[in-house]
Amino acid sequence: AACPAAMEQDDPAEALTELRERRLGALELLQLAAGSGLVAYVTWALLLQPGFRRVPLRLQVPYVGASARQVEHVLSLLRGRSGKMVDLGSGDGRVVLAAHKCGLRPAVGYELNPWLVALARLHAWKAGCVASLCYRREDFWKVSLKDCHNVSVFLAPSVLPLLEDKLQAELPLGARVVSGRFPLPTWKPVAVVGEGVDRVWAYDI
């Protein structure tokens, strides 16, 4: 036979009230913290970390999507230009897709995270943009930029000094680099658009 205490718990309203009135003990708090930590670790390991295993820690830049304003500003600084466009660390592909829609062809996104590459391809397919647009699962530090006339970056300030060296060594004359949220540390911009986190800087080679 069911015990009376369990019978009392069968009333959902009563159980909810009891739950609300209960204070968490130290052990329960510890379990909660461990549980949240585990969820955060699994999210990081499965969704954010793939692709980065061979990239030195100091060069790893986490995914943060550009804001809609930021994308608009990138496009305003690339408008009227022609030639190959690349986004170094293309995330879910929003900048590449927008640039492609504005007529920049070919448009290429380099991204290490396979989930983001798959998402970017899905967005492109849904938008009907498949020709002259591609997302490559590659480390952009290992890609030659010698034929890239339009380069977009939205990366962490810590990697930008090294990126300056790569861009300077590889980009052709007349190329334009646009950097979102953080400026290139030593280059002099030819234009700056937007405010705060949406700000974008343009540099010409």
Ligand SMILES: C[S@@+](CC[C@H](N)C(=O)[O-])C[C@H]1O[C@@H](n2cnc3c(N)ncnc32)[C@H](O)[C@@H]1O
């Ligand atoms: C701050 S997010 C910017 C995403 C996208 N460009 C945007 O503006 O929405 C930086 C992206 O660069 C990618 N990334 C970082 N280092 C990379 C590398 N060496 N090669 C390719 N992708 C990289 C990250 O996975 C992340 O998606």
